[in-house]
Amino acid sequence: MTDKLARIRADLPAVERIAFLNTGTCGPLPARAAAAMAAVTGQEYSEGRASTKRFQQMRLDGQAVRALFGELLHVAPETIAVTGHTTEGMNIVSYGFNWQPGDEVVTTTLEHEAGLFPLYFIARRYGITIRYADIGLGEDPLPAIEAAFTPRTRLVSVSHVSYSSGVCLPLAEIVTAAHARGVPVLADGAQAAGVFDLDLAGLGVDFYALPGQKWLCGPEGTGALYVSPARWDTLEPTYAGFTAVAEQDWRGGYTLAPGALRYESGTKYPATMAGLRASLDWFLHDVGPEWAYARIASLSARARRMLEGLAGVRILTPASRQASLINFLPVGWSPARMAGLVDALTERGFIIRSIPHVPYCVRVSCGFYNTEAEIDGLGTALADLLAAGPEAIAIPEWAAAYGLSDEPVW
Ligand SMILES: Cc1ncc(COP(=O)(O)O)c(C=O)c1O
The missing domain is CATH 3.40.640.10 (Type I PLP-dependent aspartate aminotransferase-like (Major domain))
Structure with missing residues (x-):
């Protein structure tokens, strides 16, 4: 990790608690x-x-x-x-x-x-x-x-x-x-x-x-x-x-x-x-926009490569038009199991999110403060959970409130 990244991360105490890969919802708050x-x-x-x-x-x-x-x-x-x-x-x-x-x-x-x-x-x-x-x-x-x-x-x-x-x-x-x-x-x-x-x-x-x-x-x-x-x-x-x-x-x-x-x-x-x-x-x-933009682009490219390497994953975000978000799904998984996948990842220390309506998918978003190791770690955790299959994933209680079905959409 570069000195600059270490300094930026020290300004964001929340990022040390968990791999925060959901900036598309909310970024961490600087001290x-x-x-x-x-x-x-x-x-x-x-x-x-x-x-x-x-x-x-x-x-x-x-x-x-x-x-x-x-x-x-x-x-x-x-x-x-x-x-x-x-x-x-x-x-x-x-x-x-x-x-x-x-x-x-x-x-x-x-x-x-x-x-x-x-x-x-x-x-x-x-x-x-x-x-x-x-x-x-x-x-x-x-x-x-x-x-x-x-x-x-x-x-x-x-x-x-x-x-x-x-x-x-x-x-x-x-x-x-x-x-x-x-x-x-x-x-x-x-x-x-x-x-x-x-x-x-x-x-x-x-x-x-x-x-x-x-x-x-x-x-x-x-x-x-x-x-x-x-x-x-x-x-x-x-x-x-x-x-x-x-x-x-x-x-x-x-x-x-x-x-x-x-x-x-x-x-x-x-x-x-x-x-x-x-x-x-x-x-x-302090952060500097140019530095932040370059890091987001390179971490997002790494995340895409990681997802491309996972069997059974379909990436929805068009490769030539990718920016902040990468939306993807494990083919054959229902919306309810995708919601469960997000919860299972949280337990393993990675925060991403699911999109609980059309086009029903999961989404990762890299911030400038993330590390390469976090992306790679997400890849390992995802590979593990995908290998175990959707039946091994508990459907979260809140899935019912969103009307998420257990029938695969893709
Ligand atoms: C494309 C898009 N528009 C609007 C919003 C809502 O943002 P805000 O809460 O700032 O209104 C979001 C947030 O999730 C979003 O992704």
Whole structure:
């Protein structure tokens, strides 16, 4: 292990307890973020929560967080709204248009609830049509996406990296195809932000929603939404509070806050803001994004090779479009046994996850802090469990709550 990796891992106490190969759900928390949050909650408890000094600190943390997200995404801080999660960003954009009955949105068959459910609800409320581009596992997604456009298309809403197949969609090409038809693009960056370099201005994407808690190792309940300056005038704020308006006269006269700040509202939890600021600062200035991206890519390639070497394993993530996630399954195993496999691996010291719905699989995601030995160890544990077969795996109690059947799907 290099000195740098040892130092980074020492900043993340949780990674010493277990091989944490599920960053796609949540990254580990750096010590300094935990300390920043503890300092705020301690102060709240002992000094109270209503001082001007504290309010100013919240404002400064918000400004710093916008600037840090801007640095990560190579865009100006004014283009960033701080949100509570990716889902909030997807909602802000999906609800932000003056929809007319018959308008259409293009999305894909590999989306997360975060992007999909706002579309269901705007469809129900405004009578719009959702066109699902059937992109299979995502090997060659562009033709199906292009075929879904009609003259009524008003928005494209897609994941940058699909959480269920692991495919990294060609966002720049999707943006080019959409813009050629005058249509803006909303991307869900939950599985992309902190994984590879994101030059949002270069990509030309109009809206980009991302979380704090996954690859960026921030606290839960944090995220950001990028809104391109070209769209500030057309994307309406759907809910508003004191941050959304710059000046007003109490009688309906107002000017909107400059830039993406207009999409924020209300008081955020100061402890999570302080923690997010510390995590982003640590990721950008201690870990170093280039180093992190290179490590994630090389560990993911190693994990793929490991899985390719296991008999009976089918990898769903297209090889040429792999980024943060590798989705796979032991052929002939039921969804319930795959859930049990994840629990059996946890007992052996490895955390991964199962996807308990279509396409029913298991998923490994490597963080920059993982070691090569952890990947190899996962391979040995998996080989052992697969050799014993699905009958040797107990079905977890919670499988019933998800309606997971014991019939193989693949
Ligand atoms: C593609 C994708 N979008 C959205 C989410 C939800 O993220 P958040 O909890 O930040 O809303 C996830 C998380 O698992 C995800 O994988």
